[in-house]
Amino acid sequence: MRQHHRTPRLLGTLLLVAVAGLSATAAAPAAAPAAAARTATPLDRVVPAPASVRPGGPPYEITPATRIRVDDSGAVRRIGGYLADVLRPSTGYPLPVITHGTGGVRLRLEDGPYGAEGYRLDSGPQGVTLTAREPAGLFHGVQTLRQLLPPAVERKTVQHGPWPVAGGTLTDSPRYAYRGAMLDVARHFFTVAQVKRFVDALALYKIDELHLHLSDDQGWRIAVDSWPRLAAYGGSTEVGGGKGGSYTKADYREIVRYAASRYVEVVPEIDMPGHTNAALASYADLNCNGTAPPLYTGTDVGFSSLCVPKQVTYDFVDDVIRELAALTPGRYLHIGGDEAHSTRHDDYVKFMDRVQPIVERYGKTVIGWHQLTGAHPVKGALAQYWGLDSTGAAEKAQVAEAARNGTRLILSPADRIYLDMKYTADTPLGQDWAGLVEVRRSYDWDPGAYLLGAPASAIAGVEAPLWSETIVTDHDIDCMTFPRLPGAAELGWSPAAAHDWDTYRVRLAAQAPRWDALGIAYYRSPQVPWPAR
Numbered sequence: 234m235r236q237h238h239r240t241p242r243l244l245g246t247l248l249l250v251a252v253a254g255l256s257a258t259a260a261a262p263a264a265a266p267a268a269a270a271r272t273a274t275p276l277d278r279v280v281p282a283p284a285s286v287r288p289g290g291p292p293y294e295i296t297p298a299t300r301i302r303v304d305d306s307g308a309v310r311r312i313g314g315y316l317a318d319v320l321r322p323s324t325g326y327p328l329p330v331i332t333h334g335t336g337g338v339r340l341r342l343e344d345g346p347y348g349a350e351g352y353r354l355d356s357g358p359q360g361v362t363l364t365a366r367e368p369a370g371l372f373h374g375v376q377t378l379r380q381l382l383p384p385a386v387e388r389k390t391v392q393h394g395p396w397p398v399a400g401g402t403l404t405d406s407p408r409y410a411y412r413g414a415m416l417d418v419a420r421h422f423f424t425v426a427q428v429k430r431f432v433d434a435l436a437l438y439k440i441d442e443l444h445l446h447l448s449d450d451q452g453w454r455i456a457v458d459s460w461p462r463l464a465a466y467g468g469s470t471e472v473g474g475g476k477g478g479s480y481t482k483a484d485y486r487e488i489v490r491y492a493a494s495r496y497v498e499v500v501p502e503i504d505m506p507g508h509t510n511a512a513l514a515s516y517a518d519l520n521c522n523g524t525a526p527p528l529y530t531g532t533d534v535g536f537s538s539l540c541v542p543k544q545v546t547y548d549f550v551d552d553v554i555r556e557l558a559a560l561t562p563g564r565y566l567h568i569g570g571d572e573a574h575s576t577r578h579d580d581y582v583k584f585m586d587r588v589q590p591i592v593e594r595y596g597k598t599v600i601g602w603h604q605l606t607g608a609h610p611v612k613g614a615l616a617q618y619w620g621l622d623s624t625g626a627a628e629k630a631q632v633a634e635a636a637r638n639g640t641r642l643i644l645s646p647a648d649r650i651y652l653d654m655k656y657t658a659d660t661p662l663g664q665d666w667a668g669l670v671e672v673r674r675s676y677d678w679d680p681g682a683y684l685l686g687a688p689a690s691a692i693a694g695v696e697a698p699l700w701s702e703t704i705v706t707d708h709d710i711d712c713m714t715f716p717r718l719p720g721a722a723e724l725g726w727s728p729a730a731a732h733d734w735d736t737y738r739v740r741l742a743a744q745a746p747r748w749d750a751l752g753i754a755y756y757r758s759p760q761v762p763w764p765a766r
Contacts, residue, residue: 273399276356279380280719280740281439281726283405284351290400291358295320295382300337301330308368311494313340316375320382325391336360338378340371350441351406354378356398369496370406373439377403384746409680411615411643411694412725413442413500414652414718416710417701419449419511420532421471422478427707429491434714434753436495438722443492444500444567444696447480450510450529450537454479455501459552460516467511467528472702474530485560493562500600501557504569505550506576506584510537518545532702535574541584551591558595566592571602571619582608589614600643606635615693617643618684619651621667633686641693644680650721652699652713656756662703663713672741672758676720677734697721708754715748715755716741738762 273292277283303313313330316338321328339362347353352365352374363374381399385392414435416428423431432443447454453467456479468479480488489499509519510529517525521540529537539546558566568588573581585601585608592599599605599614606616618632636642647654647667654670655663681689697718704710719741723732742762748755757763 273397274381274383274743276354276381276399276401276403278740278743279377280737280744281723282728282731282737282740283377283403284728284731285404286401287403288399288401290356292397292400293356293358293361295324295326295328295338295394295396295398297326299326299328300334301328302334302337302339303330303332304341305332306342309340309342309371312368312371312375315372315494316340316378319375319379320386320396322389323386323392324394324396339363340375342366342368342371348406349410350439351404352377353405354403356381356400356402358400361398369441372436372496373405376437376439377405379437380744380747384750387747387750407439407726408728409692409694409725411442411696412440412722413444413643413694413696414440414714414721415444415446415502415645415696415698417446417449417699417704418454419446419452419471419504420701421475421705422452422454422468423701423710424478425480425484425487427710428488430707431710431714432488432492432495432497434718435497435722438719439726440718440722441497442500442565442694442696443497444502444698445488446502446504446698446700448503448511449508450534451531452477452479453511453515455485455557456481457553457556458482459556460549462515463512463553467515470528470530472530472532482560489561489563498563498565499561500563500565500567501561502567502569502600503553503557504571505588506539506541506581507535507537507571507573508569509539512549513537513539516549518543519549535572538573538575539584541576541580546584547587547591550588554588554591554597555595558592558597561597564598565600565615566595566597567600567617568592568605569602570605570608573604578607585609603632603642606632606640610635610640612639615641615643617645617696619645619647619698621646621648623648629684630686633684636684636687636691641691642684642687643693643696644683645696645698646678646683648674649678650675650695650697650717650724652697652717653702653704656758660756662709664700664702670717671760672716672720673734673738673760675717676724676737678724679729679732680724681729695721695725711754712756715753716744716758716761719744 276288277286301313303309317328336359347366350369352370355362365371452471453463456464464479469477471477492499514528589599589611603616603618653663655665738761
């Protein structure tokens with residue numbers, strides 16, 4: 234999952250001052266001149282790159298007379314309302330959502346070769362039509378439509394038009410079904426509002442999985458009724474000794490609901506048998522010696538372990554998984570499994586053999602970090618690979634063998650796609666145990682060919698984790714997530730043939746005014762030809 238050691242968190246005002254040098258903006262700047270908004274964005278300029286583009290013909294212009302026409306179904310109405318909510322503040326137009334009429338922006342479902350998440354966008358002088366087989370496809374099409382409009386459309390105050398959408402046809406569907414990002418809320422706690430803000434960033438780039446790292450040595454972040462001290466005591470601190478925090482069940486349901494409204498599935502993680510000091514400190518019986526350790530606020534790893542021989546350990550795991558599964562409508566439940574250095578290997582295997590069936594009993598599919606492949610992954614389980622390009626051949630071979638035997642893989646190579654790695658040696662946030670990960674390095678690899686010996690068909694998708702040892706604020710999240718997150722999204726969504734750094738960096742640069750409008754602080758990598766301010 235992470236590393237062999239961790240550097241301490243940078244502290245105080247010096248860090249906050251230094252971080253300011255990373256960002257393009259900490260707040261939405263003044264509106265751009267109207268002239269900058271008058272050219273229609275080419276259909277092939279969006280991120281992730283579409284599967285197929287056929288440009289041509291005059292653009293459509295959104296005007297005060299534009300209507301958003303939808304199928305008469307709850308899901309499509311909600312997507313139409315979401316689109317209207319994006320467009321109304323900046324355009325100042327009423328944009329009623331209706332089920333009849335002609336022209337305007339049309340959202341419709343029909344049978345066709347779109348798959349579960351694909352869509353087609355047709356644009357011409359009379360209107361824009363988004364067509365999909367499933368609501369998720371329409372929602373992803375709306376994200377493309379947003380990017381085809383001038384960046385000022387993202388602002389919350391009325392801006393100068395016009396609002397053109399380039400003419401032509403765009404057909405799109407994802408390469409991988411699993412396109413994820415992870416937010417570590419255990420090292421530092423993030424509020425429901427902060428998680429929602431992160432979800433909105435994922436949705437803009439068609440990421441459909443939010444992996445929440447809910448427990449670790451430094452904090453337990455989800456209420457469990459049958460073990461109340463987990464959140465009340467285990468969640469009472471964080472890295473550096475802050476007050477921590479935890480989600481009530483109502484909080485967690487709200488995160489799940491909000492993510493679902495953006496067609497993002499929540500993947501909760503309870504890390505075990507290691508990374509468990511917050512639980513061990515909360516309940517003495519979970520320790521083999523019956524003594525609870527103190528709460529932990531440092532960043533070292535590998536020192537904690539649930540007591541594998543004790544029956545109470547499995548009573549605990551069963552209760553936690555049962556309650557969490559009941560709160561989680563998504564398919565997956567992540568059981569961690571990495572860096573269990575204080576658990577003997579035979580105990581690790583016994584533990585995973587007992588815990589995986591518990592996850593299945595409560596109707597969820599197991600995900601574990603790739604160390605799970607050193608045990609016995611159950612049928613249907615997914616292993617999340619977090620090794621490096623330089624990871625030893627034996628470890629890679631173990632993962633590849635599991636893949637050949639039916640275990641599907643989520644790829645999160647730490648020296649490629651970990652969002653908490655420093656960009657350069659001078660980056661004030663983040664860590665460098667996996668190396669320095671600039672924008673090109675994070676983008677310039679092929680998931681289908683990355684792990685030697687693993688069949689391309691075994692790759693379920695990619696995920697970009699953001700570990701939070703040094704991440705405290707929204708500003709911190711932005712600086713480390715952007716501009717690398719869109720690249721991870723493109724690796725998961727776009728066809729391999731579209732993968733080209735030289736063209737991608739130009740498309741990426743064009744996203745900067747949109748981030749400015751959204752108030753997203755980002756790192757202005759010298760590898761990207763950002764527009765002048």
